[in-house]
Amino acid sequence: MLTNRQLLILQVTVDDFIETAQPVGSRQLSKKEEVPFSPATIRNDMADLEEMGYLEKTHTSSGRVPSQKGYRYYVDNMLTPQRISKSEIKQIRSIFEERMVETEQIIRKSAAILSELTNYTSIMLGLDVRKHRVKRFSIVPLTDDSAVAIIVTDSGHVENRVFSIPESFTASDIERMVNLINERLVGVHLHELQAKLEAVTLAVLRQNNGRLNDLLGSLNKALTIEHEDKVYYGGKMQLLNQPEFNDVEKARSIMYWMDHVNQMPGLFHLDQKGIQIRIGTENNHLAMEDCSIITASYDIGEEQIGSIAIIGPTRMDYKRVVSLLDVMSGDLSRELSKILHGPHG
């Protein structure tokens, strides 16, 4: 479909635009030694590329800018992985040097370093809480009619909810329930917690222990573990350094998006393992139409347990970011496996 020269011109155009953020013209391109053609030749090819939808002009007599389709083609066919320097790899490894126990700390630090290395904003989707397993359940009464339920998971994560106690429940009633739950629900995914809890409720009901049943009901309501991914950012403000976001309106809508992604369910759902690139409107959100998001999953064994992402302008340095994410997600998988493998196995 595309001639070799057209491929070259497309690639060089995208590369140049990624670097300079300025529309690139034929004269300018022909000056590069990789492009041994006259401006006129380049113009012809560029005109063809534009006709095919890979390039665009910002106005009639401007240079060309890659279109979304152009980026897509570039990303799909022209992405030569970039070498990550030793010092950078060292920097990434430094995350795991001081033996941190809390995965949250690891995630935080990863976010910071990733953003530092790329100069873009990094997003870490924490381990999905709902994939953790219940390690210990307990209830601490607060007042006559309220108590806090606490679930510790195998990874050391703690979920807690205040819930109300139906009238006239005694400490021993509660203790009985805690025992009941610990007996039956330890090892259960938070994910299935509610369903299992209902099963327990049913069992209790069958034993005619109506009192406990009330309590379980109230507790059940409190224990909805919403799928609200916890999102960690690194370099949240980096995006605003990009010239494309000099407009306060755009800046705001992106900031707004960032503050509310965790409430948009499934936004980061990964269809596939490995690295995934979403460009502009592929993100299915207005605020993101000038952004690209590159996501990589990290996993333990076959199970995807989380993902890391970089968000930047569509004009972002895909080569570098993809390579970095690749290294990082690999390291994260490895190190988190070490930490979490015990309890999961």
Next chain:
Amino acid sequence: MLTNRQLLILQVTVDDFIETAQPVGSRQLSKKEEVPFSPATIRNDMADLEEMGYLEKTHTSSGRVPSQKGYRYYVDNMLTPQRISKSEIKQIRSIFEERMVETEQIIRKSAAILSELTNYTSIMLGLDVRKHRVKRFSIVPLTDDSAVAIIVTDSGHVENRVFSIPESFTASDIERMVNLINERLVGVHLHELQAKLEAVTLAVLRQNNGRLNDLLGSLNKALTIEHEDKVYYGGKMQLLNQPEFNDVEKARSIMYWMDHVNQMPGLFHLDQKGIQIRIGTENNHLAMEDCSIITASYDIGEEQIGSIAIIGPTRMDYKRVVSLLDVMSGDLSRELSKILHGPHG
């Protein structure tokens, strides 16, 4: 010092600028019916006010703008409280209608409503965790060498930390320690937790129980409750609607500030009860030099337990905000007293 007419002119100038965000000129002022003087007279007074530092010009032939000193004078001497409409009061009260148990929810909702009513960004400093008291302490072992320590406070708040267990500690060792701590530390302010924990450590040491002592040491390190105030925002992006923040640079530095206040210790320290206004550079932070922060404390009895604030441009509607904060902090004090009074008394 100031003549009555100068007072009037200062007041009207500030009011007008607050409303329009435009420098106000003498001619414009003299058109108002509250100001029955000719432009020339007004000019003379304005010149005096400028000389005294209450007003400023943006350029040689522009109208006047209040200086920081001008706002300060206005706020200190000219703040007539504004009536809050019934429907607005109703809206505030709605926060407490559905009987919420979790204070965090109340705080969140308050932040949202406050921002909605003012069109500025609201900040809620959650109840200072360190003022809560220990209700129950427990430890859940995770692996051979790590465990999570959990502290439930009287208000239902849960703090948790992963810490490492020195080698070869048995479950019964841990149980012993948990009992020990529960015996001695229930009712202690989180605030003093570490000091008391050290006392316990010493006592244990005296009893020659070296093993437990190790464990306590490790735990002690983990239980540093940093003074990292949890900050809740309402309408975080509202500030960007203000014309003074149309510049991306300013917008960014403010956003950055907001994301990092909780790491700047004591930034919201209240010297006094009631309402406090900090204008521009009085906030002691570069990013805030075009902003004012109005803070109000809410308290239970004599004890300040938290504060709420509105952050807006220096040109903000002080009258209205002060009045609203007044109502709100009163309501919060009252309602939180109801919820928390039991455990505190």
Next chain:
DNA sequence: GTTAGCACTCACTCATATAGAGTGCTAATA
């Protein structure tokens, strides 16, 4: 003490001119 009048200043807007970078098209060239 207050106001009218006047000269002056400055920001802002609107044309207009110009330079620079780019384009498309056509004809000449290898």
Next chain:
DNA sequence: TATTAGCACTCTATATGAGTGAGTGCTAAC
């Protein structure tokens, strides 16, 4: 036939100058 040179054209960006409006300071009159 594929490539290139040449040329007219287009559009942005920048500078310039005139005109307007809102403001000021100062002085003299009320």
